Amino acid sequence: MKRTNWSVRRVAVVVSAAAMAMMLWSSAALAADGAEAYQALQDRIEKVADDLGRSVVSIQTKSKVSQQPLDWDSDLWDMLPDQWRRRLPQPRRQAPRQDDGELVPQGIGSGVIISADGYILTNQHVVREAAEVEVVLSDKRRFKATVVGQDPRSDLAVLKVEATELPAATLNGAADVRRGLFVLAVGSPFGFGADGQASVSFGIVSGTRRRLALGMEDEDRFYGKLIQTDAAINPGNSGGPLCTLDGKVIGINVAIASRGGGSQGVGFAIPIDEATLDIVQRLKKGKEIEYGYLGVEIRDPQPAESETAGAPVGKGAFVSSVVPGSPADKAGILPADLIVEMDGKPVPDADDLVARVGMTPVGGTIEMVLYRSGEKKTVKATVVRRDPAKIAMGGGGGDDDGPAPAGSFEWRGLTLQDLTRALRQEAGLDDSVQGVYVTRVDEKSKAHESGLRAGMVINQVASQKVTDLETLKAIGKKLKGAVFVNVVGQGPMIVGE
Incomplete structure (x- = not known):
């Protein structure tokens, strides 16, 4: 028995040693595989950073400022509150100058070369109101750029520099973008790319079809559904590319969600989809981008609203209001209708309907299926051209909408109207604000x-409060020369005649 036990022990030791050797071999093999995978990823990132970096440019813009101080009455200075006087220059007079104003630095941004003959794609907000645009290539050459086309609604712009044989990036359809995809954000954060070396940050796609928080879209802008990434995006990255590890550009970096203005792991990019590619091609040709307009205010429906309308829960676009005289009004669409289909395709949410109506050619007819109080209806509407100015004044979008609604007032180059509840909400103001x-x-x-x-709100002209248009009309008739106006949230500005 003792000999048997000893034999068993010896066999157990041999088996244990073999198992340990197998484990050590497996660990070594796994470590080797991990090292190879790591090195492959590292090599890929470096290659894309080098290759795409050659296609990324740094953008610097300048704007014009008047060199002639405004001529205004010093008596007005004496009536100003102390806090205003601390922020404004004292009154002085100066002979008129003949120049058009000095160019001063305005902003920075990024762009990506999209063709070898010098076309560059960037964000519209990067070059908005710029008097001069300069781009710096990866080889440190500097060029004055011409803004060939820009579209505020999509926030896209195309620039042109007089150069050839430039390294162009590949714009890729973003249809296959999914969460977890490795991506690189390339650009010129804080202007660091002005030395010819674009900055690169690495991350993943954190989410798709993201909607910006209320207040992050300005003017008449509509981003639709964006790509969310944790790749670091900072001021100056706007207009730069978001790309895959294959080097294909899937988005144009546009915004960050941050409390302090810097990267906090939540960045957004405009997806390079069919609609975006179509806009880019039109902008390259210098064409104005026209958007279709229906004339409804819509949002995603609440479950109770879907049930009341008799529609499937969680789908469609709920109609909050209809603009009188608009295509929607003429088609018979009513508030509380729930639109679930357009031209034979489902409408998953409000943003989808906005985007599809916007891309409908002006004058085209769309067919919509909607639910109203349990009944299913089909309506047709003829889309008109979207006119942001008329929409802001409460009118429709096209030239056939007739004159703007009564109640507006022209004063010193400004078109003004009373501050309604809807306009207060648009401006982010509470009901107590007047102007x-x-x-x-x-x-x-x-x-x-x-x-x-x-989009600004004026609540004071000279030393008098402005509560509505009638107040402004009475004040405006009496004022001569340059005057102060107070803009809610921004402070005083000088307005000349």
């Missing part, structure tokens, strides 16, 4: 030179 809403600014006016823009 008049700026719906349009003549680009040749002194008001535009001073920085006044559509």
Whole structure:
């Protein structure tokens, strides 16, 4: 028995040793495989960074500022509150100058070369209102760029530099983008790419079809569904590419969600889908991008609203309001209708309907299926051209909508109207705020030179409070020369005649 036990023990030791050797061999093999995988990933990132980096440019813009101080009455200075006087220059007079104004730095951004003959894609907000645009290539050459086309609604712009044989990137359809996909964000954060070496950050696609939070889209802009990434995106990255490890550009970096203005792991990019590619091609040809307009205010439906309408829960676009005289009004669409289908294809949410109507050719007819109080209906509407100025004033989108609604007032290059509840919500103001809403600014006016823009709210002119249009009309008739206006949330500005 003792000999048998000893034999068993010896066999057990041999088996244990063999198992340990197998484990050590497996660990070594796994470590080797891991090292190879790591090195392969490292090599791929370096290659894409080098290859795509040659196609990325740094953008620097300049704007014009007037060199002639406005001539205004010093008596007005004495009436200003102390906090205003601390922020504004004292009154002075100066002989008129003949130059058009000095060019001063305005902003920075990024862009990506999309053709060898010098076309560059970037964000519209990077070059908006720029008097001069300069791009720096990866070989450190600097070029003055021409803005060939720009579209505020999609936030896309195409530039042109006089150069040839440039390294162009490949714009790829973003249909296959999915969560977890490795990506690189390439650009010129804080202007660091101006030395010719684009900055690169690495991450993954954190989400798809993301909607920006309320207030992150300005003016008449509509991003639709964006790509979310944790690759670091900072100020200056706007307009740069988001690409896969194959080097294909799947998005144009556009925004960050941050409390302090820097990267916090939540960035967004405009997907390079068919609609985006179509816009880019039109902008390259210098064409204005026209968007279809229906004339409804819509949002995603609540479950109770879907049930009341008799529609499937969680699908479609709920109609909050209909603009009088708009294509939707003429088609018989009513508030509380729930649109679930357009031209034979389902409408999953409100953003989908906005995007599809927008891409419908002006004058085209669309057919929609909707639910109303348990009944299913089919309606047809003829799409008109979207006109942001008319929409802001409460009108429809096209030239056939007739004159703008009564109630607007023209004053010193500004088109103004009373501050309604809807406009307060658009401007992010509560019901206690009074004033008049700026719906349009003549680009040749002194008001535009001073920085006044559509969407601002004026609550004081000179030393008098402005509560509505009637107040402004009474004040405006008496004022001569340059005057101060107070803009809610921004402070005083000077407006000349």
